Amino acid sequence: MLKAREIATAAGTLACAVGIGFIMQNGDTAKERYGAQTPVLDAETVQADVISAVVNADLVLEVQDITLTSAQTAPLPETSDVTSIGADTGVQLAAANDALETPVQPDVVPLPSCDIVASAQAAPGAMIELSLSAPCLPNERVNVHHQGLVFTQTTRNDGSLTLSLPALAQDATVIFAFSDGDGAVTSASVDDLDMYNRTALQWRGDAGFQIHAREFGAAYGEDGHVWVGAPAAQGDLMRLGDATVAEPFMAEIYSFPRMSSTSEGTVDLSVEAEVTRANCGLEIEAQSLEVSSTGIKTQDLTLAVPDCDALGDFLVLNNLVQDLKVASN
Known part of the structure; x- marks a missing residue:
């Protein structure tokens, strides 16, 4: 990973539930990790190999070791397809030509x-x-x-x-x-x-990150608190990625329909990380992406997670992403 320059934090450094600090890195880290x-x-697109079945259509069946047998009965009828070997021997040989059939060519699938x-x-x-x-x-x-x-x-x-x-x-x-x-x-x-505000967060592995949106003064657990455990109110949250594979890239995207909102006020946005056995005592990284009329703003995060005696606690980062100011329509 490219070494990132440490960005000095200004007043209002991100608050953590258990007082854990973090380092904001420049975009080089995320460009390498998240592309x-x-x-x-x-x-x-890739062209498939085509395998041709080769069939020998000129196969010739050789007839060898013809066995002569003595005639024990009257001569065969003239209509029989036979070849006379010798008139005075009484030995007849059945013709082999009819038995030589062209081999059947297999179907090419x-x-x-x-x-x-x-x-x-x-x-x-x-x-x-x-x-x-x-x-x-x-x-x-x-x-x-x-x-x-x-x-x-x-x-x-x-x-x-x-x-x-x-x-x-x-x-x-x-x-x-x-x-x-x-x-x-x-x-x-x-x-x-352009009718939506969108904020995304991405990370790798089981880092424990989550986006939390508290719409118009909603408290945790109330209607209007949107997160992966309650993914819809006026806004909606979607988690992307297959967590069952090894070291997957994961993401969450919070969307708010700013052009059709019936409420006015602020949507408080925070990035949180639960202390779990998968991340305790480690350093975890994430990147935020905020969609605006001028493009996409990104910020990088490196966070030291407390030791495993803090299992179940949450690190709350209130200023990594901007709150949304919503006017009623």
């Missing part, structure tokens, strides 16, 4: 195509409906890249994958990248993105 500068993949094909379609709510077909890559992990966001998914038994993704750009490009270098690129135009 903020997404490489351009070759959109040309074409192998299925191994082309990797992706498609994207804009959907209501500034969403993208994604579809991937990779017939020769069943049950395979694949990283999905979009505007600097990356998360890990797994294809089905037939190599297919479908998912919904909150768009982070109107001209939305999505890249599917397999570990062997194969992949596919697709895109869609998302015209209603």
